[in-house]
Amino acid sequence: MATPVKAVEHGAPTSTGLSNAKLGMWAFLASECLLFGALISTFLLYRGRQVTGPTPQKLYDIPYTSVSSFVLLMSSLTMVLALAAIQRGDHAKLRTWLVATALLGMTFVGGQVYEFTRFVQDGMTIKTNVVASSFFTLTGLHGAHVTGGILMLLSLFGMSLDGRLPTEKSEAVELVGLYWHFVDIVWIVIFTVVYLIPKAG
């Protein structure tokens, strides 16, 4: 007996009626929860240790990181507006919002590079102690994810300029959007657990 086929929003019909690409992206994001969970837990395990040399908690500049967090949060808004634009068939606005998202992402990554540079100048490198190692690994990997997202956004922008991103292919924007929002929610957790809460401990 043949498997019933349902229409999907994008692409070929599937037996679930859902896009396989989108299903795959959600499975990937679920696995990313485990990756970032491991790194956040490692930081939490080490942050109370007695170590030599400076620790991140002593060097944080909370107002500065707050602005970075705000920038990344607003990039999620521009990303979802890009998706809404392509779903409406408004390709000019799609390109505007994609570039805005990429620029906000670059601002965030630039801010993180500046923060890391300042920490190194203050004597805290990835080799200084286990707290610093876990901090740089966690936030550095997150920054690498943001950088990957920026490259995807710029690729979408290029495809759109080239006319290779018609409204029917809006799922490509949706998938990149899911990835981008995930990077944002990871930062929401990092900002609270790694930057703000250690003040109390």
Added chain:
Amino acid sequence: MADTSEAVAQTAQETRPQAVAEEPELAAHPGPRQYVLVAIWLAVATAIEVAWYYADVPHALFVALLLFLSFIKFNLVVLWFMHLRFDSPIFRRLFATGLALALSVYLIVLVIFGALKAPWLLIVAFFLLVLPVATLLVRTRRGEPTVLQPEPSEPPPAGH
């Protein structure tokens, strides 16, 4: 090849009403106005977090409010920006499974290695595990009163 693509697209178009009838979430997504509103809530929550950081309050209260605000922000992004509130429950369950696995495994690790000692912190951690997963798993019934209502979807303009 082009004929095949057109045939697939035509089939998808013809069977879409049935797919939407079976998965009503496919039909209604929020509009730009709702997204801006969500972004304002996110900005307000972040501002409260930063202000709270400088407040001189008891340790438990300090951590509890920060975790609560983080939980709110997490849910706003996941349910509205990532459309889990409107998309198929399969996506919601898939993500909730990964989240539940990560939270439970690492909470056990933190307890075993002594990073979570105070009983109140264990309680907060428990709610951090249960609340997000429960929020994602519970299927929102259409028509229920909510804080934000999705805008009716507009037909896409023709042409590129």
